[in-house]
Amino acid sequence: MGDALRAAPSSAAFGAALVGEGLLVPMGVPGLYGRDERLEGIITGVDRLVLRAGAADGAEPLRFPPTIPRSVLERSDYLRSFPHLAGTVHGFAGGEPEHAALLDRLERGGRWWEGLPATEVVLTPAACYPVYPAISGTLPREGRLIDVCSDVFRHEPSDDPSRLQSFRMHEQVRAGTPEQCLAHRDRWVERGLALLQALDLPGEVQAANDPFFGRAGRMLASSQRERQLKLELMVPLGGVPTACASFNYHQDHFGSAFGIRTMRGVAHTACIGFGLERMALALLWRHGLKVERWPRPVRELIGA
Amino acid sequence: MGDALRAAPSSAAFGAALVGEGLLVPMGVPGLYGRDERLEGIITGVDRLVLRAGAADGAEPLRFPPTIPRSVLERSDYLRSFPHLAGTVHGFAGGEPEHAALLDRLERGGRWWEGLPATEVVLTPAACYPVYPAISGTLPREGRLIDVCSDVFRHEPSDDPSRLQSFRMHEQVRAGTPEQCLAHRDRWVERGLALLQALDLPGEVQAANDPFFGRAGRMLASSQRERQLKLELMVPLGGVPTACASFNYHQDHFGSAFGIRTMRGVAHTACIGFGLERMALALLWRHGLKVERWPRPVRELIGA
Numbered sequence: 001m002g003d004a005l006r007a008a009p010s011s012a013a014f015g016a017a018l019v020g021e022g023l024l025v026p027m028g029v030p031g032l033y034g035r036d037e038r039l040e041g042i043i044t045g046v047d048r049l050v051l052r053a054g055a056a057d058g059a060e061p062l063r064f065p066p067t068i069p070r071s072v073l074e075r076s077d078y079l080r081s082f083p084h085l086a087g088t089v090h091g092f093a094g095g096e097p098e099h100a101a102l103l104d105r106l107e108r109g110g111r112w113w114e115g116l117p118a119t120e121v122v123l124t125p126a127a128c129y130p131v132y133p134a135i136s137g138t139l140p141r142e143g144r145l146i147d148v149c150s151d152v153f154r155h156e157p158s159d160d161p162s163r164l165q166s167f168r169m170h171e172q173v174r175a176g177t178p179e180q181c182l183a184h185r186d187r188w189v190e191r192g193l194a195l196l197q198a199l200d201l202p203g204e205v206q207a208a209n210d211p212f213f214g215r216a217g218r219m220l221a222s223s224q225r226e227r228q229l230k231l232e233l234m235v236p237l238g239g240v241p242t243a244c245a246s247f248n249y250h251q252d253h254f255g256s257a258f259g260i261r262t263m264r265g266v267a268h269t270a271c272i273g274f275g276l277e278r279m280a281l282a283l284l285w286r287h288g289l290k291v292e293r294w295p296r297p298v299r300e301l302i303g304a
Numbered sequence: 305m306g307d308a309l310r311a312a313p314s315s316a317a318f319g320a321a322l323v324g325e326g327l328l329v330p331m332g333v334p335g336l337y338g339r340d341e342r343l344e345g346i347i348t349g350v351d352r353l354v355l356r357a358g359a360a361d362g363a364e365p366l367r368f369p370p371t372i373p374r375s376v377l378e379r380s381d382y383l384r385s386f387p388h389l390a391g392t393v394h395g396f397a398g399g400e401p402e403h404a405a406l407l408d409r410l411e412r413g414g415r416w417w418e419g420l421p422a423t424e425v426v427l428t429p430a431a432c433y434p435v436y437p438a439i440s441g442t443l444p445r446e447g448r449l450i451d452v453c454s455d456v457f458r459h460e461p462s463d464d465p466s467r468l469q470s471f472r473m474h475e476q477v478r479a480g481t482p483e484q485c486l487a488h489r490d491r492w493v494e495r496g497l498a499l500l501q502a503l504d505l506p507g508e509v510q511a512a513n514d515p516f517f518g519r520a521g522r523m524l525a526s527s528q529r530e531r532q533l534k535l536e537l538m539v540p541l542g543g544v545p546t547a548c549a550s551f552n553y554h555q556d557h558f559g560s561a562f563g564i565r566t567m568r569g570v571a572h573t574a575c576i577g578f579g580l581e582r583m584a585l586a587l588l589w590r591h592g593l594k595v596e597r598w599p600r601p602v603r604e605l606i607g608a
Contacts, residue, residue, distance in 0.1 A: 029373040037365045061341045065470035066370040069333040083396040091459040092387040118417040155395040166369035
């Protein structure tokens with residue numbers, strides 16, 4: 001990293017440096033970027049580390065698209081907790097007269113999209129959402145452990161390069177008894193800290209809360225934090241500690257919503273997730289924008 | 305592949321076999337599926353073959369998210385040609401009263417999404433779309449060659465496993481003079497046929513057209529086909545020849561829309577794209593659902 005950036009460590013200066021260096025390609029909307037081969041190489045390296053650790057636990061990899069059925073959002077309570085972050089997908093369903101009217105609105109610079117009905121799909125809000133309906137029913141005694149990674153969407157336009165509207169999340173989703181879920185979460189908290197050490201990244205684990213909407217949301221957030229249901233791996237990025245991974249114990253929330261059961265009753269679930277772009281940006285922030293000058297052990301681990 | 309499937313070679317039977325074998329995981333909406341580790345391995349193998357061939361030409365890899373700015377769709381004429389396939393992304397922008405009203409509609413089973421304004425993003429309709437604004441301006445003498453791969457969306461719900469709403473497309477996008485574009489396309493037509501041979505897949509290249517909307521669209525389609533602006537690599541899949549790759553010469557369409565120029569005037573563009581899921585399904589259809597029984601040279605090439 002240049003001395004100028006060290007002297008003025010802000011996310012804006014860091015974002016500008018990433019764009020100037022060609023690692024991020026602005027797309028013209030806040031929070032949407034293309035990534036060049038070097039940045040993609042770092043992201044792929046982090047992705048591989050999470051995949052391998054999951055494989056050591058016997059995780060089953062499944063890959064889902066960046067869209068899920070609208071019904072999954074409806075059943076999961078997402079709209080109660082995070083309406084401001086959701087993205088619904090709408091499509092044209094008319095004939096030629098409606099098409100002519102749409103083009104007419106477009107040409108006048110009007111809201112051509114008004115009245116487009118919602119399709120049956122929405123954008124995936126977190127990589128784990130398609131897992132819960134897929135494992136509905138009674139689990140085997142040992143529970144299930146699924147490795148997922150997908151593009152996810154959060155409608156929160158921002159110029160901060162660490163707050164993207166579309167980013168990749170690699171998760172390990174556990175379903176089973178409360179003990180199985182807590183053991184999974186605790187194992188990954190240890191692993192997350194060990195991974196930071198191996199990557200020569202400073203950081204720590206903290207109790208956290210999801211960005212629940214509104215006044216009722218503030219109470220949910222404070223209860224989640226008190227009960228330590230959400231922990232985050234905070235790593236400096238652009239001058240401020242930034243959540244690069246989270247460790248979440250949902251209790252029976254998804255088990256109830258999607259009919260997931262153990263022999264004893266409603267299954268519990270837990271998921272741990274790494275934000276791949278954030279991990280990559282934290283590495284660039286720590287070790288500099290020239291990957292070839294990174295410490296050799298870090299480069300080897302990332303495969304860059 | 306089982307004898308039953310050989311005896312009744314239909315896309316429905318093939319889809320059922322893929323689901324039965326666990327390669328595809330239905331998500332509850334037509335055209336959305338999860339993929340297991342085996343299918344993902346085949347997809348990744350095809351992806352790597354396209355990437356390597358592009359690298360041999362000196363292609364620059366860029367990776368974009370599955371969403372692009374709405375303005376890119378507006379400027380590209382996509383809404384004139386393919387309104388029925390587009391997906392706009394809408395989001396909640398209200399306060400607590402509007403949220404309460406939304407939840408009320410949701411609980412009554414009503415259209416809770418009505419009135420949600422469009423966001424600034426839409427789903428990526430083809431992997432090449434974010435490239436054109438990114439290379440706006442005057443090209444170097446040798447033009448540009450960009451390698452992109454992303455999830456793309458087409459709003460065409462179907463039970464045919466080869467017609468997905470969300471799928472991955474790997475493209476090589478050329479921008480420059482007409483000669484540079486046609487040479488790129490012709491090189492990839494040869495490569496596509498050689499790739500089929502190496503993978504022991506039957507198939508051929510045919511003139512084709514995009515699925516333009518409406519009556520005016522039928523004329524555009526027939527003109528495109530006559531002028532051989534679109535060629536497709538047709539491979540049997542589920543008993544019918546299916547387009548697994550396409551080779552497209554856009555003339556000055558995107559150059560005009562996005563201000564891409566050569567020293568001589570408006571730049572021309574061409575893109576070739578492989579549908580990764582379709583290539584993988586064509587391999588499974590041809591060589592059977594048990595990858596370990598595939599011919600050794602094919603397995604080695606795919607890395608499965």
